[in-house]
Amino acid sequence: MNTERSGAEILVESLVAKGVEFVFGYPGGAVLPIYDALFGEERIRHILVRHEAGAAHAAEGYARATGKPGVVLVTSGPGATNAVTGIADAFMDSIPLVVITGQVPTALIGTDAFQEADTVGLTRHCTKHNYLVKDPADLAGIVDEAFHIATAGRPGPVVIDIPKDVQIGLAHWNGRPPQRRTRYAPQTTAASADIAQAVAMIAAAERPIFYTGGGIINAGPAASRALREFQKLTGAPVTSTLMGLGAFPAGDPAWLGMLGMHGTYEANMAMNKADLIIALGARFDDRVTGRLDAFAPNSAKIHVDIDRASINKTVHVDLPIVGDCAVVLEQMIEAWLETGHTAVDQVEWYAHIDGWRARQSLSYPSRGQEIMPQKAIERLYELTRDRDPVISTEVGQHQMWAAQHFHFTGPNKWLTSGGLGTMGYGLPAAIGAQAGCPDSLVIDIAGDASIQMNIQEMGTATQYRLPVKVFVLNNEWMGMVRQWQELTYESRYSNSYSDSLPDFVKLAEAYGWKGIRITTMDELDAGIQAMIDHPGPVFVDCLVVKEANCFPMIPSGAAHTDMILYGDEVAGTMDDTAKALV
Amino acid sequence: MNCTTIEAEERHVLTITVDNEAGILAKIAGLFTARGYNIDSLTVADITDNHDLSRITIVTHGPPSIIDQIRAQLERLVPVHKVVDLTEVGPYIERELALIKVVGTGNIRVEALRVADIFRAKVVDTTTSSFVFELTGSPDKIDTFVALMKELGLVEVGRTGVVGMVRGKEAA
Numbered sequence: 214m215n216t217e218r219s220g221a222e223i224l225v226e227s228l229v230a231k232g233v234e235f236v237f238g239y240p241g242g243a244v245l246p247i248y249d250a251l252f253g254e255e256r257i258r259h260i261l262v263r264h265e266a267g268a269a270h271a272a273e274g275y276a277r278a279t280g281k282p283g284v285v286l287v288t289s290g291p292g293a294t295n296a297v298t299g300i301a302d303a304f305m306d307s308i309p310l311v312v313i314t315g316q317v318p319t320a321l322i323g324t325d326a327f328q329e330a331d332t333v334g335l336t337r338h339c340t341k342h343n344y345l346v347k348d349p350a351d352l353a354g355i356v357d358e359a360f361h362i363a364t365a366g367r368p369g370p371v372v373i374d375i376p377k378d379v380q381i382g383l384a385h386w387n388g389r390p391p392q393r394r395t396r397y398a399p400q401t402t403a404a405s406a407d408i409a410q411a412v413a414m415i416a417a418a419e420r421p422i423f424y425t426g427g428g429i430i431n432a433g434p435a436a437s438r439a440l441r442e443f444q445k446l447t448g449a450p451v452t453s454t455l456m457g458l459g460a461f462p463a464g465d466p467a468w469l470g471m472l473g474m475h476g477t478y479e480a481n482m483a484m485n486k487a488d489l490i491i492a493l494g495a496r497f498d499d500r501v502t503g504r505l506d507a508f509a510p511n512s513a514k515i516h517v518d519i520d521r522a523s524i525n526k527t528v529h530v531d532l533p534i535v536g537d538c539a540v541v542l543e544q545m546i547e548a549w550l551e552t553g554h555t556a557v558d559q560v561e562w563y564a565h566i567d568g569w570r571a572r573q574s575l576s577y578p579s580r581g582q583e584i585m586p587q588k589a590i591e592r593l594y595e596l597t598r599d600r601d602p603v604i605s606t607e608v609g610q611h612q613m614w615a616a617q618h619f620h621f622t623g624p625n626k627w628l629t630s631g632g633l634g635t636m637g638y639g640l641p642a643a644i645g646a647q648a649g650c651p652d653s654l655v656i657d658i659a660g661d662a663s664i665q666m667n668i669q670e671m672g673t674a675t676q677y678r679l680p681v682k683v684f685v686l687n688n689e690w691m692g693m694v695r696q697w698q699e700l701t702y703e704s705r706y707s708n709s710y711s712d713s714l715p716d717f718v719k720l721a722e723a724y725g726w727k728g729i730r731i732t733t734m735d736e737l738d739a740g741i742q743a744m745i746d747h748p749g750p751v752f753v754d755c756l757v758v759k760e761a762n763c764f765p766m767i768p769s770g771a772a773h774t775d776m777i778l779y780g781d782e783v784a785g786t787m788d789d790t791a792k793a794l795v
Numbered sequence: 796m797n798c799t800t801i802e803a804e805e806r807h808v809l810t811i812t813v814d815n816e817a818g819i820l821a822k823i824a825g826l827f828t829a830r831g832y833n834i835d836s837l838t839v840a841d842i843t844d845n846h847d848l849s850r851i852t853i854v855t856h857g858p859p860s861i862i863d864q865i866r867a868q869l870e871r872l873v874p875v876h877k878v879v880d881l882t883e884v885g886p887y888i889e890r891e892l893a894l895i896k897v898v899g900t901g902n903i904r905v906e907a908l909r910v911a912d913i914f915r916a917k918v919v920d921t922t923t924s925s926f927v928f929e930l931t932g933s934p935d936k937i938d939t940f941v942a943l944m945k946e947l948g949l950v951e952v953g954r955t956g957v958v959g960m961v962r963g964k965e966a967a
Binding site: 333334337338341342343345367397520521522524525526529582594778 | 814817818821822825826829839860863864867870871872873874919
């Protein structure tokens, strides 16, 4: 096979060659040639979303749940700008995406043509790399390199902007993958001297702690397995960032829960009192560290990350190790066994931890027949755990309650917007995950405000018969905004009330979904069970206590040791320095 | 120790070898603005016969931890092949070229020419009442010359920014 093919056909063939199963997209003028090449194409399934932000988030959900890169196809101008939020989200959370955008014909670039936007310029700082393709002959090579860049090293989004004339123009195509350019080759293996030093530090530590992040998930299931094995050898307790949940099983006695602003008391206290922190694929985000000068003041720190720029960015570490978490953990296990290290007796350390656990920082009061949002998540967890569901979330209180009260035992089951904090992520992400994992129970845990940001994607689920479930904790507020206004602005609730909410049950039914409303504790279990039992998409509108707050909480600018727990007296003001922090 | 500790600022000269592709300069300059790093000067030109590689020289300043971050952030960009911190690797040369226009007649004009001679500046354009001097040297030398010319009819200065190279026979 040695023929001339159009750029659009070469693109489609290149995607097939990369093993792409799904493309999440929305057509428009500047991608019509590509859509024509996809017409009748059976090797790739196109999922037509209702808004381009939905396409990008759906591709993120697909990538996070399957471990494969997500592919997005949108038109020029507004198609590309609508996708930018999802691209920026993927960049912050290290999600591999290949985003193909149409562009006005080469001759019109720079003339303010209809639906023209400088997509390469707009996405320059929220992509790992981006391309403007000038010649159809370059396409196959660029697609090949784009997939390599998106997935290798620290994963992330790559944009390929293709002018319409390049989609139509002909180029030589021989059906073979092109010669791989070798300019991007991130370091994955650590120096053995560093491994030896790390292992010696861990063996000597009296109060060690593993602080794990999304990097473990991105490094694949092998990294989670290696983490569990190495933890068993060392005996050290484990905490995780929001993005790393599931890498270590929540039921394990060494599991401390999530750390950070809404993390558990035991996780944050253990980080504060540890003598050695082993950071694995986590990046010392401000939501984790709280006040930097009070963060883990008396510990040595080992930081394993595939991105050298994440090391020593905000927190100085004693032993930086650049490498892939799975590879480095295997190296550490091998070195540990070879040296014949045995773990230091940590009885005293765990006794301290048990003392912090006794505070029961995730506890919350009961309200009779009214549903506490935490209770709703607990019941959702109990009634679905045997199905090992995939959970996505939007952003806000419900997201933190889900992180606290839904427990994960494996990777790739937890899809959430951590870095960018994008409301509207959860529903399209659930759709993408369901496309990639057709046999899984996929639930978007949402809030009444967040769900409205991409609620149009209900139509996508209906069209492709994707049986996703949406579980809304409806408190008629932008709950996290309301909580901050209560705690820091003397309860001046400026524009945070969800006025004029739609009747979600009727809305769901209008989209062809099943709608369920849960209003009291008596209805909770039955409502959840009805959701699980229905074979199609279900929207659950769960009315919860309106003014419940998400605790524990480290207030802005405070140290890990200054957590607020449920029942603590909380002042209604904050000084200006703290207010300036987000 | 966390990075909130006060560190003294240092001046560093970085050379960056990059693929000569569209947008690379915007990408690098944008990285500096987006992350709040300083650019004191920036020069760029392609350095290979087939125009596929460019060398960018950036003079920046900041505390050592930020300089280290700048290097790490640059190194992770796909089109960046190599980043060398000349200030770290050892003795190096830095040079800058400037064009300096002075206007005047009589004694002031003679004095400008005399000072230019001391600095080994070349006259590259003249009228009966003006000179354009070309001067090459370290940024300090150019600063000094420009300061002197302020008293001698200076009307315009153009500077290229710094290019630098490690001393000795090895490539950095």
